[in-house]
Amino acid sequence: MLETILEVLLIVTILMTGFRRIKLFIYAFAVQSLCIALICFYLAYTTGENSLYSVGVMTIFMKVILTSGLIKRVSKSLKENREKEFIIGGLLSYVLCIAGIIITYGLLADFGPPFLKVGVVLMIVGSILLVGRKEAITQMIGFLTIENGIVLLEIYMVKMSLIIEAGLMLEVVILAIIMGTMIFNINREFDTINTDTFSNTKR
Amino acid sequence: MIINMIFVLFIGMILISSLLKNIKVISIINIVGTMLIGGCFISVVDSVYKYEHISFLNNFLYIDSLNVIQIFIIMSISIISLLYAHKYIAHETKEHIITIGKAKTFYILFDLFVMSMIIVAISNNIVAMWMGLEATTISTAFLIGFSKNKLSIEAAWKYIIICSLGIGIGLIGIILFIYSAGVTEASEIANWTYLVSKAGILDKDIAKIAFVFIFIGIGTKAGIAPMHTWLPISHSEAPSPISALMSGALLNLALYVIVRFYIIIKLVSGLENLKYLFIIFGCISLIVSSFSILRQTNYKRLLAFSSIENIGIMTLGFGFGGYIAIFGSLLHGVIHAFGKALLFLVSGNILSVYKTKRMDVVQNLIKTMPINSVFLILGMLIIVGAPPFASFLSEYKIMIGGIHNDYLIYAIIYAVCLLLVFIGFLKSFIKMIFEQDNSKIYTKSDMDKENILPIVIAFVLVVLTSVFFGGYLTEILDRATLIIES
Amino acid sequence: MLESFYNIMMTDWLSIFFVALIILISIPICLFSIGYVKEYRQNYSIKYIYSMMTFFILSMIGVVFSNNSIVFMIFWEIMSMTSFFLVIYEYKNKENLSSGIMYFVMTHISGLVLMIMFALIYKYTNSFDFKEIMEYSNKFTLTQKTIIFILAIIGFGAKAGLMPLHAWLPKAHPSAPSNVSALMSGVMLKVAVYGFIRTAFMFLGDVPYSYGISLMIIGTLTAIISILNASAQRNMKKLLAYSSAENIGLIFSVLGLAIIFKSYGLNTLAVLALTAGLFHAVNHGIFKSLLFTAAGSVLYSTGTKNMNELGGLYKKMKFATFCAFVGTAAISAIPPLNGFASEVAIFMSFIQVAGKIDSIWMIVIILCGSILALTSGAVMYVSVKSFGITYLGEPRSIKAQNIHKVPISMNIGMGLLSVYAILFGVLSKFIFEYIIKISQDIINVGNIRLDENTLQNFVGFDIVVMASIIISVTVVFLLVNYITRKNKTFKVYDTWGCGFNEAKPYMQYSGSGFTQPLSKIATSIIGYKKTVLKEETIFFRQHTTDMIEKYLYNPIISLVDYLAIKITKIHYGQIQVYIAYIIMSLIIAVVCVVKFI
């Protein structure tokens, strides 16, 4: 059962590196968070760790519903609805993503459970999006993917009390809200969210 | 009991500044509130001075002489910034540059910012430290984008993306760190004191990688070299009180967090030459900032680069190790905080009179704003490390520490970079103050006496630090060095 | 309380000598500046210059008295900082600012190098206290001694104005007010000499002779190149600044000689060479500040420093001209005055080397001695030019004609200095014995019994005899003159121009024309360029550049600029590039840590 969730998660993440339309990014992000929630439930069920149940519920509520809704509302007011040209071309980002996967599975082969490796892959894809795309909203989604990767990492490695888990989740959501409002400001000020218009501070 | 009082005061201030309408009243309440909090902390510091360290809320908060320095810096600079902000915000609202609502958000975010810094400073739980740092990023994001022009929005965006990415990497580091401490069931595994006592059993390889993640992650927040790129633009676009607070207190705080982890790592056997991480990154940030200072045309960006340079000096000091170098870098942290706050506030005054940040437009400052130009020169001397001030002593101690532990090449790079920064500062500030073209007539601006009180307080603090508060400061610095060094 | 004060201060002979020097020269200069500063009343603040001067003098005394390397460095930096604020005192013209900035940067370089040196000394001797370092002096290994010696030459040389690092001297002195430049060149350069003696002689103990030879060669090069540069200058204070660099070169070459003698074990000669050096330091302080104060009074009354616009100031400034005459005579080593006493002592200590050291280095030392003799000849050439062109002959421009009165305090200051010059010249025998005690203490030879003939060889006794002969012969001749003057009258008429009687003031020899033969010979050293312009009348321009600055400083500055441009490229505005930096540094750091640590 866990393998199927991980396969869905991996497929969605790899697809994400190639997307252009922002709507697709939002759906992919929602599916990712859902899969993470399911992994939490599955782990809670198998290891009897009841704090993971609450983590799963929180991820669903905070990430899947709240954040995706927020990003959708922000993207509605934008003029462009898709990435026109990439800094790292579509083909190259796929190649990088594959290389990342190979390296993570090679290095961490005997280290931890499979979903740890998927978490690292999530982080790599997130950084590709962050570095390779021009639109501000895509950078935001790239950043949130990295946060999802960290959540996966954290589930395995750390037995923390509930408050800390809630705190981390809350931080990520607040960050998403702030980035949303900022994108809204950028759109109003520059009336485009393409970060090329930014680079006017050479010195 | 005192700690709850502090948090009650914080939350009270935030509520009041969100409810009331009149800006002047809000700022006075904020100033009084921060002073009260400062008062509470003084009593806390006394008890730390008496018996080594104290902890509250069943070991969730922990204060020893290392974070007493950070508290001292945070509280004094926030009071100074609030005093400056009182007239600054009143002036802005009067001329309708910003609405009342924005002024209120300014104060709310300011209090959030100070509160999160205090949380980072005194918390014992490393994840709580991380959350505090994250809270500082969140609260300052909008403060940087406060003056709604193209540049400040871009600065805010770059700030939020780069810093949250850095802090994300820091989080990975912290998670690896806890993982390397073994899967014991102890509930307070994430407490710093617990980790220090358990340093022996840390898994060496994972702890190594964890520390690198923490160093690079939180290093972005501290403005260490390759990760410093957000700092010049965000410090030059933020309003002056905020950039004073950030540059003085926040960068210091991030470095303090790194040093907290470094103390644990030092106890793990076999990881001694992790200090090269500090030295190499310190040298990179010295080189990058000193060469960029030479080519700056905007004086606030120049101050931002000099903050990077001073952080580089401190990292180098911690890297060199040894009692003298660490004492020097801690002292340098304190003196740089006040000096940089003083310079940012003076540049705020200059900005409000000349309305431009370009250095070649600002001329003959000695004639138009004599009081500010005197403080500008004094600030320059403090930051550049001229003798009557303690920054000369701290830089000299770091140099001695470096050469004493056989890092001759790094010491030479350090000396060259100090020289380049000195040239950069001298060329730009002396030109700004004394240069004049005889065609224009320069009148003494009446705005000059405006907003001088906080600058005077900052300078008094610098002088007191140079006199070591009559030996009181040496005692605290001494104990802090022993914590790091032993 | 005094006891605690006692161990803070460094009370050995060397410090006392230099403090005496500082106080001796500062008093007349302060007297002079009371009058001189009145000129700045309308556009600069007087309180500023007085407070800065007092800080300046106090910091110099602090440097000489400090016995702990941190306290030494603190006073050293305060000294350069206060002198910087004095150099940029007249900030109205831009040229002062840029030369002030260059000055502060060069002194900061010297400060940093000294910081490294003292840190190294702390590393070897594990103590900051000078007394302990002195006891430790013979336990340094050879490599440690070489490093410390090289750093000492660079550090103190940059402050004193030794050759490659002298570029600030001809820039800082003309832009500073004259009383400040008198103070700086008369006293501040000697503090750098004090620092060097303290490290090279007392910290390092006995040092191989190759150090002495390198120091002597640097000193001689400084002397010859700066005096050649001095000869081509039009600006009076620039000329004096270069001649200060020349005298500093002289002092350092004699110190080098003392090191050579010490390394060969000839302690008496080392003591005498060091005495010559110290005595010349005092004398240079006196006559150089006398000349600077004279230049200041000229600047005060005429408003210009350019010699070619001056001339004939004798008519309205009789007292200043007389003091300047004494100063010029002193600097060009005219017997009864102090310049002669120390210059001859230096030449004698150079010649003493003949026969005592039989390696090839003897010829090198004698060559250096003859080059220094050449420089002393050139000093006479240059100082006669600076005195003759400004004070004698006809005024060459309107500025030199209507000059306003010089206040009394300026004359008192100059008068006091010229009295010093005469006294130190005539009584040089007694001052010699006093300084010999000091240099014995420096070379810590204990009070060896100076064998009579080396001491006798020194010129002490002769000057006293010579002075008495000169005085008695003048008295005789004045009497003869007085008796035989009854029936003779003398008429005042135009100068005899071999029949040509419309001699105009501009037809006199100009300053640059006077030393044109010398600059023609030394074209390659001082970058001498002649241009002839044909506008409505034919103009002749000549221009010299400081070659060291052109071929050493400018390349370094352009390299730093090039690097700065390259490095600021890092802040290429794009946010994606910034994030790439972070991720790259993360990966590299992790890889390095895993591999190396």
Add this chain to the structure above:
Amino acid sequence: MLIYIVYILQPLLILLLAPLFMGILGKVKACFRGYTGPSVFQVYYDIAKLMKKDEVISKSSSFVTTIGPLFTLVAAVSCTFIIPVFYTSLAFSFGNIFVIIFTLGIIKFITSLIGLDSASTFGGMGSSRELFISMLAEPIMFVVITFLFIETKSFNIFTIAYANSTQLSFGPGHVLAALAFFILLLAENARMPVDNPETHLELTMVHEAMILDLSGKRLAYIELASAIKFVLFLTILINGFLPYGIATGLNLLTMGTAIILFIIKLIGCLIVIAVIETTMAKFRLFRVPELLTFAFALGIVSIIINHYA
């Protein structure tokens, strides 16, 4: 008691005979050139005439022209006191060679200032050239004194004369040093190859140009001072390098023979100078440095030969 007579006699001898030797030099040159020329005592008559004449002082001259010439004569006369002419002994505690050379330097210093003082082009040109030449002459003086120091281990001219008088055979170094000092002598005293003392042709004269504006009593002082300086240089040459026959004991006979020998040697030198002055033409100003560097090279070679051979 006799010693005090010698103290007085030696300077008196030079003071009185200096104009005579100049006259003899003029006479010798005249007979080389084939005309009888003025009498040997002509210089005495000139000085006496000048002392009696009225004076004209230029209106732009300062105290340097009024007091200066007197000081030059004082310097020259006081130099004669500390130079051995016919008697020397080791008892003389004064007489350092540097003091002599630098006191003679006063004459050069003051005459060049007088040149500048009269605000005329020729004065400036003369003093500029004079100082230029004497600057280049300084190293030769340094090297010659070093040579003498190597030979006699002392700076005192009396001990040098005493040591050299006892020595009979002189090495090649000694001859070279003497030749170097001779060239130095020609340069310092403005003799022919460097500067023509008789001419008043504006562009060639160096020494004469400086004192062009003087007249009457002051001109006499300067003339007398330069004559004494010239003879002093010659005495240093003679007593420093070939003091054969100089009296070392105090009895009258040896002193008498020493005086006669001194005069003979001096006249010999004058003849050599006269030969040079009549045969050679005046060098161009920028060929003089070559001559002086040649003399400097001679000095250096003499030291090397003497020391290392």
